[in-house]
Amino acid sequence: MNHPGPKYWNIDCNPEITDESDYLSRRSLIRQATTMGVGSIFAGAFSASSAAITLTEEDLDHQIPHHALSEKLYPGKPNPKYRDPGRPLSDRDEVFRYNNFYEFSLKKDPYRYTTDFQPFPWEIEVKGLCDKPKKWDIDEILKSFPLEERAYRFRCVEAWNMTVPWTGFPLADFIKKCEPKASAKYLRFISFLRPEQARGQKYYTDYQWPYFEGLHIQEAMNPLAFVATGIYGKQLPKQSGSPIRIILPWKYGYKGPKSIVTIEFTDQRPDTFWNVAYPEAYGFFSNVNPEKPHPNWSQAKERILGSDELIPTKLYNGYADEVADLHKGIYKNGKVS
Ligand SMILES: Nc1nc2c(c(=O)[nH]1)N[C@H]1C(S)=C(S)[C@@H](COP(=O)(O)O)O[C@H]1N2
Numbered sequence: 001m002n003h004p005g006p007k008y009w010n011i012d013c014n015p016e017i018t019d020e021s022d023y024l025s026r027r028s029l030i031r032q033a034t035t036m037g038v039g040s041i042f043a044g045a046f047s048a049s050s051a052a053i054t055l056t057e058e059d060l061d062h063q064i065p066h067h068a069l070s071e072k073l074y075p076g077k078p079n080p081k082y083r084d085p086g087r088p089l090s091d092r093d094e095v096f097r098y099n100n101f102y103e104f105s106l107k108k109d110p111y112r113y114t115t116d117f118q119p120f121p122w123e124i125e126v127k128g129l130c131d132k133p134k135k136w137d138i139d140e141i142l143k144s145f146p147l148e149e150r151a152y153r154f155r156c157v158e159a160w161n162m163t164v165p166w167t168g169f170p171l172a173d174f175i176k177k178c179e180p181k182a183s184a185k186y187l188r189f190i191s192f193l194r195p196e197q198a199r200g201q202k203y204y205t206d207y208q209w210p211y212f213e214g215l216h217i218q219e220a221m222n223p224l225a226f227v228a229t230g231i232y233g234k235q236l237p238k239q240s241g242s243p244i245r246i247i248l249p250w251k252y253g254y255k256g257p258k259s260i261v262t263i264e265f266t267d268q269r270p271d272t273f274w275n276v277a278y279p280e281a282y283g284f285f286s287n288v289n290p291e292k293p294h295p296n297w298s299q300a301k302e303r304i305l306g307s308d309e310l311i312p313t314k315l316y317n318g319y320a321d322e323v324a325d326l327h328k329g330i331y332k333n334g335k336v337s
């Protein structure tokens with residue numbers, strides 16, 4: 001496949017396109033570069049919805065869904081081990097207004113399109129190679145796992161970062177409850193499919209909905225792997241992946257699916273949304289690696305969300321010590337990314 005050339009990208013490191021009228025999705029750029037004239041289809045898709053809203057800062061609070069349990073559950077107890085992320089926390093309102101959630105928008109403004117999305121009630125089905133397959137109600141999950149707060153650095157493959165306090169629980173605790181069989185080697189995650197509530201699933205037909213991701217079970221069992229239900233001491237707002245999402249701070253952000261409805265234990269390495277869309281750019285492991293450029297930009301530096309400041313990217317997003325067992329094990333032989 002031909003990669004989109006410099007004509008389509010700001011190759012001076014920062015792949016974010018600030019001029020909204022120029023903005024095209026990662027995937028549509030590929031299409032535009034390989035098929036003349038396809039870009040116009042996307043222009044049509046953008047104008048097809050008129051449901052956009054603009055929110056003031058105070059209104060952003062209302063993006064946090066109301067849920068009976070939330071008063072009791074949030075804020076979670078800070079985990080002392082993850083109290084200091086080594087960088088100042090990002091501004092909450094910046095984080096609420098700058099998202100990747102293609103189910104709602106290909107720009108950074110999903111918060112403008114989530115009005116119809118209903119994260120409660122919510123069910124998560126656990127299936128596949130485990131002894132406790134089950135349909136979990138979100139309330140049962142929230143009551144079964146003590147919620148803690150962890151401040152993590154977060155690195156998007158588009159070379160920006162944020163630093164946020166998540167509330168949730170270790171993915172390993174959830175996995176143990178499911179009692180995976182010895183033959184279970186991978187976890188497959190699937191996000192929701194509700195085209196009537198998520199305009200992107202109606203209009204962005206170039207993508208294979210719903211969003212899907214996968215992890216090796218050893219990665220999923222690493223103590224850093226986190227299930228987030230909250231952020232900044234409250235329930236997740238819709239645009240952040242309410243009611244439940246995965247956070248893997250040593251990997252690029254897209255490895256953490258939002259608003260998940262299925263977790264499957266499998267012996268096959270799962271396909272992933274971005275690997276299917278653009279395999280040369282988005283591998284299965286997708287660990288943060290400054291030395292491995294994206295085909296269209298360098299990963300050596302990253303922009304701090306809310307500023308123009310660029311800082312050097314660190315291998316495993318600076319979490320190398322915490323994933324040492326993985327880089328001695330399954331990441332051996334060049335599987336860092
Ligand atoms: N279901 C779903 N999950 C997703 C995405 C998405 O578009 N849909 N985007 C991914 C990407 S590219 C990133 S960087 C993070 C963004 O999370 P944030 O908006 O909370 O910063 O979510 C990831 N999970």
Ligand SMILES: [Mo]
Nearest residue numbers: 156157253254
């Ligand atoms: Mo991302």
